[in-house]
Amino acid sequence: MSTIQKDFEERIEENELLNCMRCGFCLPACPTYIETKSEIHSPRGRIALMKAVRDGDIDSYEQVEESLNVCLGCRACEPACPAGVNYGHMLEEARAIFQEHNKPSIKEKTVRKTVFKQLFPNQKRMEQATSLLSFYQKSGLQKTSRKLGILKLFPKHMQQMEKALPQVSKAERSADTVFKAEGDTKATVAMFRGCLMDTMFHETNQSTIKLLNKAGCDVVVPNTQNCCGALHGHSGEKEGALDLAKKNIQAFEDVECDYIITNAGGCGAFLHDYHYLLRHDSIWSERAKEFVDKIVDFSSILIKLGFIDQHNLQVSPQYVTYQDSCHLRNVMGVYKEPRALIQAVQGGSLVEMEKADSCCGSAGIYNITQPDMSMQILDHKMKHVEKTYAQTIITSNPGCLIQMRLGIEREGKSDSMRAVHLADYLLEALVN
Template sequence: MTATPVNFVDHEKFFDCVHCGLCLSFCPTYVELGTEMDSPRGRVATMRALQEGRLPLDAEVVRHLDLCLGCRACETACPSGVHYGELIEGVRPYIEEHYQRPPLERFKRQAINTIFPNPLGTRAFAFLLKTGAALGLGRLARWEKLPEQLRYWFGLLPEPGGVTAATLLERYPAIGEKRYTVALLAGCVMPAVFGATNEATVKVLRHNGCDVLVPREQGCCGALLLHGGDKKTALDLARKNINVFSRLDVDALIINAAGCGAMMKEYGELFKDDPVYHERAERLAAKMKDVAEFLGSIPLQNPTREVRATVTYHDACHLAHGQGVRQQPRTLLQAIPGLRIVDLNESDWCCGSAGTYNLTETEMAHRLLNRKMDNIQATDADLVVAGNPGCLMQIRAGLQQRGLATKAIHMVDLLAEAYEDNA
């Protein structure tokens, strides 16, 4: 059966793939399932056939494309420079517009797209997490009589105290000599669920000579919506942030959530056909830095407080594969006195979080989490460090489910602990 040719991505981008298959063993879904249609090469071929009208947009095609984590491990592995992220993010809005999902699936995806970019939605989400945590429901993750999937869902609830809300001031002065002025993306989920991490980011930046600006009118960056296929709303949100941050005279725009950073650095590409926003989007994207990337690019004010712990580092996909930030977080860990650092096997293998993937593709997300937990457990570390809130929630679910004493912590929270308290 054939269909009409369509155009969801620049067609030449498909020709970069030379079908060599070197990406296959780096793709988590291919390694788990062993099917060509669930490999990067297979998905590139599927998307190309879809665009050329050689394949209809049916349930099977959508299934294989939905199962892609968007982790971009294939981009790192590909010697031919295939822009896999652009291809998969191009097809997702096309799927959402033209494919009729079953009602429950449609409801789930619409609910996710409604909750996360909306401040009221994220507060309601945080309230649910807090209530679940206060009732100790996370412990049900260890109750072996429950089905494994249900235990996984309960594991996503944090431990009591695991949700911290914080509203930041609009400006913080540098501690000591001022060397830089930076802006901070506070995010949408971060202020309601990882507020302490935002505060820790401000603390570390101030200790490193930064005046920190946190404009109040900023909002969600749009990454979760873009991954979910709602490109129009994602771009509306991005425009709002471009307006807000472009007005500021700053040396860098700091981001402490890898998923947001990877998407925002692509603002230039996303607005390439928008004559009003393209130039501003490119200029702003050039200033964006993950917090570890920024700290790794300046002379670091070394932390002085000892932190006695054994730590291991998990590379968030959107930091390692999406932004190429791998060494800087490790260098920062080495700067903390007292830490013992142990390597994590398959550290850049996706943990299954992948934006909202763990809410829509629970089974695969859980399989990948189990693999990650086996590797974490083998390190015997007290702390597993990552630079992305989604990974932290996912790994915490795995730790709860296995009843391990290891804690999952954001890179910048650990770093903040090693600096003396603010003056």
């Protein structure tokens, strides 16, 4: 028996694998199956491969690992599954097993160490990286690089992604950790700020806090919180994810609050899964459950506290469409609330796009690690967007936001179309 097979036996439950009835309800929900029409790139096909590894029916794992890596991890198969198979949990455990047994090249080892151990878990370094991006954008270096054609040394989708990155503000971070409600306090909430959201999308975090204040929330922002660990968990870096989860639980245990608020679908879903991640830890499992019970997306709390009834919302006349964050919808079950908020904005006509609930191809860093499949999915997504005639694409996750901006660049529509986070759109509607 190989060590990989042994780990599959010990760490991936046979009953969970057997829950898959091979019925095929997952197939029309799976973006990679839709694109390839190949069973090895479907949820039931990947589950069959995982079971074959566990049973010892496969002794060469290259195709299995490739199939798992091509998966977006969007988890659209889970709400489509009549048997309630927890595909996402098995996917991440299988990736972790392969990663632990791989012998990476020096280059891969260096990249992983830099990204997963030195950059994302360290907020100061994230801020430094964002400052470098700000300098690149505002110093004239960006214009010079484009003029000299330096970016042509990179793949085409990377050139377009450079244009899709937000204009980063170098504004001073507030020293405040408590932001008081406007009027009577209806709830005290703790804000999960995220690593990307509090650096590259810092203004969106500020928008979220202002909306919560206007809804009657005292907002507390714990200083000791860290990256949620989603990128670690999705990339097989399980130990890193466990470490970050424990630090975040500790950080929010020190705050008295009614809810823990997120404004990034990917972060929220991973935080929501902390109880599963720490299920075998006798010290942390109950603490994780108490933490998870307080996780709420900001759109849900705005609806709960009657934000729509309290405020007049208006924008200039425009068609808007909403792109679901996969993890916000498929894991946290939030999809009605963002639409209710968007529909409450006068002047903005919501036009539902076909397959708004299907992945845009971002999936964390998937658009970097699997660029061909990602761009294929994005190009099909943009065809659905075009049919809505929308001038504004709204979403609720930073990765989706960058991906939709990338789609706009690829279609050459940056002069007539924009992509914005829901929080920024709602604050814009309040200002106007």
